[in-house]
Amino acid sequence: MSLHSIGRRGPVKAKAVYAAIAALALTTGIAQGADKSAALDLIRRECSTCHGARGVSVSPMFPNLAGQQPGYLEAQLKAFRDRSRADPHAQAFMWGMAAQLTDSVISDIAAFFASQPPAPGTAAEAAEIAAGRKIFEEGIATQHVPACQSCHGLKAVGAGPFPRLAGQHRSYLERQLEAFAANLRANEIMHENSKNLTALQISQVAAFLSSQ
Incomplete structure (x- = not known):
């Protein structure tokens, strides 16, 4: 059923349908906003402790995440969550952190770090x-x-x-x-x-x- 056909059925019904569509869009937007807010809060409270506020870690024990490929970050967070990435470092630091993450929060975390300026190179021989x-x-x-x-x-x-x-x-x-x-x-x-x-x-x- 198109919106044009709804309009022909009467203004009252059309208004009800338009209101329902608007409510759905608003609800979806609120949910997406809540997920993004949850991701940013998690980054501030948890991720930044090891990886830095913008994904450049101070300790070489933890990888830089700034400028990382978002697809890779998402895949790793999901692997930590389902425990398919089981190296000792992952088990010690990331299994617990990722256990309750939803796909949408994972996507928002990955997008945040991917958008940050990458760490500069360091000198070597x-x-x-x-x-x-x-x-x-x-x-x-x-x-x-x-x-x-x-x-x-x-x-x-x-x-x-x-x-x-x-x-x-x-x-x-x-x-x-x-x-x-x-x-x-x-x-x-x-x-x-x-x-x-x-x-x-x-x-x-x-x-x-x-x-x-």
């Missing part, structure tokens, strides 16, 4: 950066390590489900690559890509990425 850049851009064919940029982009800013790595804490990146390699953080693609990297190569890649 030139030789380390050069070696890490080579691995990132070219991979290591003899060790069956593909080029990282094939998924994470030329500038390591990520896309969709692939996270931004540029400007991330060096030690955090090292821990994640080690966790992928040891299957402590379950991800088949990343396990295959990282399992043949040496500790030195992991450090070099992390040095390059954190400097960007």
Whole structure:
């Protein structure tokens, strides 16, 4: 039934239908506003403690979230919530935090952090950066390590489900690559890509990425 046909049935009925539509729109808007308010309050009260008020963390134990891909952030928060991401760090810090999050609040949290200016790169030794850049851009064919940029982009800013790595804490990146390699953080693609990297190569890649 179109709104034009409703109007032809009489002004009283038309007004009632229009009022119902307006009420539904208002209710939906209020609900969405409440979810966004809940997300911002949660960021202020909880997320900022470890990740900083705008997603730039002080401690390298916790990742920078500012400028991160929203799709990646949503996927990780849902994985924490359903406990499918079960590395020790996730269990210790994020399982409890994410347990009661709704999809809409997760989406709002992801959108907030994605919209923040990314953390600037940090200095590292030139030789380390050069070696890490080579691995990132070219991979290591003899060790069956593909080029990282094939998924994470030329500038390591990520896309969709692939996270931004540029400007991330060096030690955090090292821990994640080690966790992928040891299957402590379950991800088949990343396990295959990282399992043949040496500790030195992991450090070099992390040095390059954190400097960007």
